Amino acid sequence: MITLLNDDFSALNEFLTEKSFxxxxxxxxxxxxDYCLPxxxxxLQTEIPMEILEVEAGEEMKNIQTANHLWEILTEMKADRKALLxxxxxxxxxxxxxFVASTYKRGIRFINIPTTLLSMCDASIGGKTGIDLMHYKNMVGTFCFPEQIFVFTDFLKTLPYKELRSGFAEMLKHGLIADQLHWEELIKIHKIDAESVFPYIKASMDxxxxxxxxxxxxxxxRKTLNFGHTIGHAIESLFLEKENPVLHGEAVAIGMICETYLSYLENLISEEDCQKVIDGIRKYYPDVDISDFTNSSIINLLLNDKKNTDNRINFSLLSGVGTSVFDHECMTENITATLxxxxxxSDF
Structure with missing residues (x-):
């Protein structure tokens, strides 16, 4: 499903030739x-008619209004069920x-060409599609897999540092939950840039x-992939409410620090491992001021998390460096202590 593109995009052209879109x-x-479409x-080497659909950038655009706008454009342009997005x-x-492709006319085919480190290593993989509802992340969506994922790593050279660092959080997460060696290799990186992360992208995707x-x-x-995201999504949502968004990876970094400490409070990892992980994450991510957010406002968002059942807050936590557990219900006092x-x- 994942194909690395060389400079002539031959794999993508072969894919378009083989399919009847x-x-x-x-x-x-x-x-x-501006940076990737040209x-x-x-x-591209194809005779298939082509149209460009453009939306404004930003998480705040990932909503039902934008989705509806795209459905309307596809309808006006007479996209049929043999179209490709x-x-x-x-x-x-x-x-x-x-999400738009999976719901338009009950589903048209789509492929992903991720252009950020975050989307290469995480968002484009796995078949989760979705939009935000109010300030709740990915509350409406489908499980629908792309026909193919094509990765052109040179796109990373166009990214600002903050975007690379945002995606790097998901790579760290993959190591923490499933591969200690991957984690240890990543935290040896002195500076996050395109060249330093290139050698580890495929391993993280795998x-x-x-x-x-x-x-x-x-x-x-699969729930283990939510490590750092339960608290991270709540923090991200609260910043969206303030119209002062943090990048997804920045919120996940906060979430991973909190949920590592929560793993320790729940007696899942040792104090030594807890400290090593937190120090490793803080090496790359500055502390963020969350003093405007009360514990109750964060916990209220946690109660609406998609992973919950029977009004219980379920966490994916570390059981070691490179191992993890899921559906772990935590005591409220430990969640509060973690925040x-x-x-x-951060001492703000």
Whole structure:
């Protein structure tokens, strides 16, 4: 399913030649329109009619209004069920584009060409599509797998440092939950840039793909991929409410620090491992001021998390460096203590 593209995009051209698509629609935001679309168009070799769909960049655009706008455009352009949607962008584009494709006329085919480190290593893989509802992350969506994922790592050279660092959080997560060696190799990196992360991208993608193969629909082990995301999504949502968004990976880094400490409070990992993991994450991510958010406001969002059952907050936590557990119900006092720990750690 995952194909690395060389400079002539031959694998993508072969894919388009083999399939019988009536029309190609390429979904971009203004950033990928400027930096990535010219590269793709310059390498495509196809006679299939093509249209470009552009949306504004940003998590705040991943909503039902944007999805509805795209459905309307596809309808006006007479897209049929043999059409192909190419999602060219980061996590917002692959999440939303996959959702639009999976629901339009009960489903048209789509492929992902991720352009950020986050989407290469995480968002484009696994068949989760979705949009945000109010300020709740990915509350509406489907499980629908792309026909193929094509990765052109040179796109990373166009990214600002903060976007690379955001994606790096998901790579760290993959090591922490499933592969200690991957984690140890990553935290040896002195500076996050395209060249330093290139050698580890495929390994990170493979970790997620293997987990998804075992549990496509998140009934069991796939839930471990949510490590750092229960608290992380709540923090991300609260910043969206303040119209002062943090990048997804920045929120996940906060979540991983908190949920590592929570793993310790729940007697799942040793104090030594807890400290090593937290120090490793803080090496790359500055502390974020969450003092405006009360514990009750964060816990209220946790109660609405998609992973919960019977009004219980279920966490995916570490059981060691490179191993993890899922569906772990935590005591409320430990969740509160974890949030207080992060505030004291960041000392704002």
């Amino acid at each position: 009536s029309k190609i629609f390429i979904l971009v935001d203004e950033n990928t329109h 590269i793709v168009l310059g390498n 190419i999602n060219l962008g980061g996590g917002v584009i692959t999440d939303m584009g996959g 970790i997620k793909e293997e987990i998804v193969k075992v549990d496509c629909y998140e009934k069991n082990v 207080d720990f992060y505030r004291k750690l």
